[in-house]
Amino acid sequence: MSFLLRFGLLAAAISSVTAQTWTACNPLNTTDCPANPALGDQHTWTFNETSTLNNKVWKITAGDIGFGKEGAEFTILERLDSPTIQSEFYIFFGVVESHVKAATGGGVVSSVVLQSDDLDEIDWEWIGSDGGRVQSNYYGKGNATYGRAGFHDVEGGATDGFHNYTTHWTKEKLEWWIDGKLVRTLNYEDAVGGKNYPQTPCNVRIGIWPGGDPKNPQGTIDWAGGPINYDTVPYTMTLKQLRVQDFSSGKEYRYGDMSGSWQSIEIVKGNSTVKEELNKPPPKPLSQRWKELPNGAKIAIYCVIAGVCASALGLITFCCIKQRRLGRKEYSAEATKYDSERTEMLNWQTEWRKKGGYQPVSGA
Known part of the structure; x- marks a missing residue:
C-alpha cells in the first residue's frame, strides 16, 4: 500500500495524527514553490545515547525521538503516536543506506521513505507482525494504485536485529538492496514508460505509525497486520546508522516547469548550506x-x-x-x-x- 495513501487515510480518519507523507507545495500545480535545499554531498549519521538531531539538518514532524545505546528510537507509547523525522535537505538521485531494527507488533508499521514535493515516492516498509520480511514500493506523482509492492525475506528477521537496507536511485533505474544483496530492480521504462518512475528531488522521512488503529480504514488495518494492541506498548523501531549520498551537487534544486520530469529540474550552482552545516568542525x-x-x-x-x-x-x-x-x-x-x-x-x-x-x- 502507498505510504502516501496510507497517511492520507490516517490523517483523514484521525485529525490528531500528522501525516508522515505530505507536500507543502506541489510543483505540478504551481510555479511558485520554493526551491529544494540540496545535500550536494554524502554524510553518515551514527546514533547512540549521546546523539542529538541538528535542527538545521533534520526536523521532527511528529512525536518525540529518543536515543539509546543501539540508536535513534522511534516509539509508539500510546494511541496515535507516530514519531517521524524528515530531512531539511533533498537529493536528486543518490543512495540511502539505513541500518534498521524494525518494530514488532501487529498493526505497527516502520518505514524509511524518499519523497519529493510532487509526490514521487520510494519506500522501505516493515509490518510488525511479519518480522521475517520487508516490503519495497514506489509511486510516481502521487499515483497510489496497488500492485507495485515487493516482498523480501530478511535473513535472521527484520525485527530481531539490525540489517542494512539500501536504496540506489539513478535516472535509469532504482534498486533495493538488503545486507549487500540486490533484491529488486525497477527500470525507468518499466514504470509506465517512466510516467510513474520517481525522478524528482526527494527528502528522507523515517518513522513509525499505528496502521492498525481502529479508526483507520479496514483495508489499511488488514495491510498493517490487523488491529494494534495498545495494551502491549511500547513498540520501537531503532535506527543505528544512516548514510545519504546525493548524486548531484549544488546549492538547491528548482522545478523548471510543471512536467515533473527529471529533465526539468534545474541544479542551482553554489554552496549547499546543509553541506556547510554538516562539514563544520566540532567545537x-x-x-x-x-x-x-x-x-x-x-x-x-x-x-x-x-x-x-x-x-x-x-x-x-x-x-x-x-x-x-x-x-x-x-x-x-x-x-x-x-x-x-x-x-x-x-x-x-x-x-x-x-x-x-x-x-x-x-x-x-
Whole structure:
C-alpha cells in the first residue's frame, strides 16, 4: 500500500495524527514553490545515547525521538503516536543506506521513505507482525494504485536485529538492496514508460505509525497486520546508522516547469548550506582554544582576571568592614541598653529596701 495513501487515510480518519507523507507545495500545480535545499554531498549519521538531531539538518514532524545505546528510537507509547523525522535537505538521485531494527507488533508499521514535493515516492516498509520480511514500493506523482509492492525475506528477521537496507536511485533505474544483496530492480521504462518512475528531488522521512488503529480504514488495518494492541506498548523501531549520498551537487534544486520530469529540474550552482552545516568542525576543547590564543590575548585575559579578582577582593573587604562596624554599633547599643536596665533595677531595689523591704507575716 502507498505510504502516501496510507497517511492520507490516517490523517483523514484521525485529525490528531500528522501525516508522515505530505507536500507543502506541489510543483505540478504551481510555479511558485520554493526551491529544494540540496545535500550536494554524502554524510553518515551514527546514533547512540549521546546523539542529538541538528535542527538545521533534520526536523521532527511528529512525536518525540529518543536515543539509546543501539540508536535513534522511534516509539509508539500510546494511541496515535507516530514519531517521524524528515530531512531539511533533498537529493536528486543518490543512495540511502539505513541500518534498521524494525518494530514488532501487529498493526505497527516502520518505514524509511524518499519523497519529493510532487509526490514521487520510494519506500522501505516493515509490518510488525511479519518480522521475517520487508516490503519495497514506489509511486510516481502521487499515483497510489496497488500492485507495485515487493516482498523480501530478511535473513535472521527484520525485527530481531539490525540489517542494512539500501536504496540506489539513478535516472535509469532504482534498486533495493538488503545486507549487500540486490533484491529488486525497477527500470525507468518499466514504470509506465517512466510516467510513474520517481525522478524528482526527494527528502528522507523515517518513522513509525499505528496502521492498525481502529479508526483507520479496514483495508489499511488488514495491510498493517490487523488491529494494534495498545495494551502491549511500547513498540520501537531503532535506527543505528544512516548514510545519504546525493548524486548531484549544488546549492538547491528548482522545478523548471510543471512536467515533473527529471529533465526539468534545474541544479542551482553554489554552496549547499546543509553541506556547510554538516562539514563544520566540532567545537574545540577549551584547552585547545587556549593554546591557540596569541600571547598578547593571554596577557590581556590575565589582566582582566586579575582586575576582576582585585575588585571582588575589595568588595569583600568593604563588606566585611561595613559589617564589622555595624556589628560594633549594634553591640554598643545593646550594652548601653543592658547598663540602663541594670541601673534601673538597682535603683528600684534600693528604693524597695528603704521602704522596709520584705516583712514576714507573724504566726506564719
